[in-house]
Amino acid sequence: MIVRILGEGQWEMSEEHLAGLNELDEQVEAAVEAGDEVTFSNTLVALLDAVRKRGTVLAEDSLHDSDLILPPADASLEEVRELLNDDGLIPG
Amino acid sequence: MSLMKRISLIFRSKASGAIDRAEDPRQTLDYSYQRQIELLSKVRRGVADVATSRKRVELQANQLEQQSQKLHDQAQKALSMGREDLAREALTRKSGLTGQITDLKAQQAQLQGEEEKLTLASQRLQAKVESFRTRKETIKATYTAAEAQTKINEAFSGISEEMGDVGMAVQRAEDKTAQMQARAGAIDELISSGALDDVSQVGGGDDISRELDAMSSDSDVETELAALKAGSSGSTPPPAIEATDATPQAQPEPQSREKGGPA
Numbered sequence: 196m197i198v199r200i201l202g203e204g205q206w207e208m209s210e211e212h213l214a215g216l217n218e219l220d221e222q223v224e225a226a227v228e229a230g231d232e233v234t235f236s237n238t239l240v241a242l243l244d245a246v247r248k249r250g251t252v253l254a255e256d257s258l259h260d261s262d263l264i265l266p267p268a269d270a271s272l273e274e275v276r277e278l279l280n281d282d283g284l285i286p287g
Numbered sequence: 288m289s290l291m292k293r294i295s296l297i298f299r300s301k302a303s304g305a306i307d308r309a310e311d312p313r314q315t316l317d318y319s320y321q322r323q324i325e326l327l328s329k330v331r332r333g334v335a336d337v338a339t340s341r342k343r344v345e346l347q348a349n350q351l352e353q354q355s356q357k358l359h360d361q362a363q364k365a366l367s368m369g370r371e372d373l374a375r376e377a378l379t380r381k382s383g384l385t386g387q388i389t390d391l392k393a394q395q396a397q398l399q400g401e402e403e404k405l406t407l408a409s410q411r412l413q414a415k416v417e418s419f420r421t422r423k424e425t426i427k428a429t430y431t432a433a434e435a436q437t438k439i440n441e442a443f444s445g446i447s448e449e450m451g452d453v454g455m456a457v458q459r460a461e462d463k464t465a466q467m468q469a470r471a472g473a474i475d476e477l478i479s480s481g482a483l484d485d486v487s488q489v490g491g492g493d494d495i496s497r498e499l500d501a502m503s504s505d506s507d508v509e510t511e512l513a514a515l516k517a518g519s520s521g522s523t524p525p526p527a528i529e530a531t532d533a534t535p536q537a538q539p540e541p542q543s544r545e546k547g548g549p550a
Contacts, residue, residue, distance in 0.1 A: 198291075199448065202404055202456045204411060217289065224290040255414035258422065258445030263291040264298050267459070278294055 197253060198246050199261035203268065206250030216263075219245060227275055235272045243268050302447040311432050312439050316423040319443065323416045326450055330409040333457045337405060340464045340471065341398035347474050348391040355384045361495050368502055377495050387474070394467050401460045408456045412449055419446045 196213065199205045208216070219242040226235035243265060253259065266275045358381040365373035422442045426435050 199452065201452050202408065202459075204407075216291075220289045220291050227290065255411050256418035258415060258418055258442055260299070260444035260448045261295065264295040264448075265291055266294065267456075275290075279290075279297065 196263070197259055197261045198250060198263045198265065200243055200246060200265045201267045201270075203243075204255075205253040205257070205259070205261055206246050207253055208246065208250045212245070212249045215249075216242065216245060227272060227279075230272065232272050235275075239266065239270070239275075240268070298448065298451055299444075302444075302451040312435050313427050313430075313432055316426060316439060316442070319446070320416070320420060320423055323412070323419065323446060323450065326453060327409065327412055327416055330405060330412060330453055330457055333460055334402060334405045334409060337398055337402045337460055337464055340468055341395060341402060343471050343475075344391055344395045344398060344467065347471060347478065348388055348395060350478055351384050351388050351391065351474075355381050355388065358384070358495075361499060364499055364503075365495070368499070370498075370502070373495055373498060380495075391474070394470070398464065398467065401463060405456060405460050408453050412453045415446055415449050 196208050196210065197205055198208050198216075219238060222238040223235065223242055226238055246265065266278055270278070358377045362374040362377040362381070365371070365377060419442055422438075426438050426442070430438060
């Protein structure tokens with residue numbers, strides 16, 4: 196499975212790590228929904244670290260698309276909300 | 288649905304919508320390649336813009352640090368002349384600058400970070416564009432229009448995701464840089480107006496410096512006068528000059544009067 200951290204690159208993850216990622220992902224999501232800025236940045240850091248530590252960096256010239264896409268490390272809660280909006284940050 | 292999945296879905300639909308479809312799918316490859324090249328040069332311009340902003344902030348931090356050092360020296364000088372009030376004033380202004388310097392240093396670090404991120408993004412995009420170009424040529428040479436479609440879709444999905452990512456990175460860097468440029472512009476104005484010379488009283492000029500200058504020119508005049516008097520009365524000038532460094536301003540005068548009297 197391939198995971199992209201926006202602004203950073205792509206990692207290949209084995210299925211065994213998926214459960215751990217999902218758990219962290221849920222925590223980030225809950226923080227976004229609660230509008231809890233502190234928990235959001237802590238859990239996002241943990242989620243991205245898990246990808247970086249457990250994954251293998253994909254070759255720069257690979258043209259694989261990602262199965263999962265994660266917000267940039269320095270994203271604010273507001274930016275993640277915009278990412279989840281159709282008319283958000285991603286340039287058309 | 289999970290955050291990661293939601294972002295992925297939105298990202299993908301945006302990215303695939305961005306592809307210009309041509310009648311012959313093989314032509315679509317060329318259009319896309321064109322857009323990749325454009326994006327690549329946009330990212331490189333972005334790197335250069337951020338670097339320019341970073342240098343500007345660096346320059347400002349240096350200017351303010353010099354100013355801060357100057358105020359420190361002034362405080363020392365004022366204290367050595369027994370003017371604690373002036374020394375206090377200089378140090379107060381210095382502490383006003385310290386906050387600005389810290390702020391500028393933080394901005395500088397942030398811009399440096401943006402610059403590094405964009406540089407890496409441009410390298411990744413470059414590698415993928417290169418890879419896409421090779422694949423594009425293979426597809427055009429090997430497949431008929433009808434056969435090409437699936438191969439093309441495969442090549443597109445990876446590159447369009449990267450383009451979406453890089454496009455967003457450039458956008459974010461631009462936004463951040465624009466905010467900082469506005470603040471840098473304000474500081475440039477402050478520096479050129481001379482208001483930072485005198486943080487507590489805008490438009491007042493560097494009055495500490497003026498007062499210290501006035502005091503030291505007074506003392507220089509007195510010292511020189513003393514030396515002249517001493518010279519005319521027959522004693523040698525060098526001790527008098529040495530005395531300027533060591534003794535406070537008021538002393539040479541009475542000394543020379545005493546010396547001049549009996550001679």
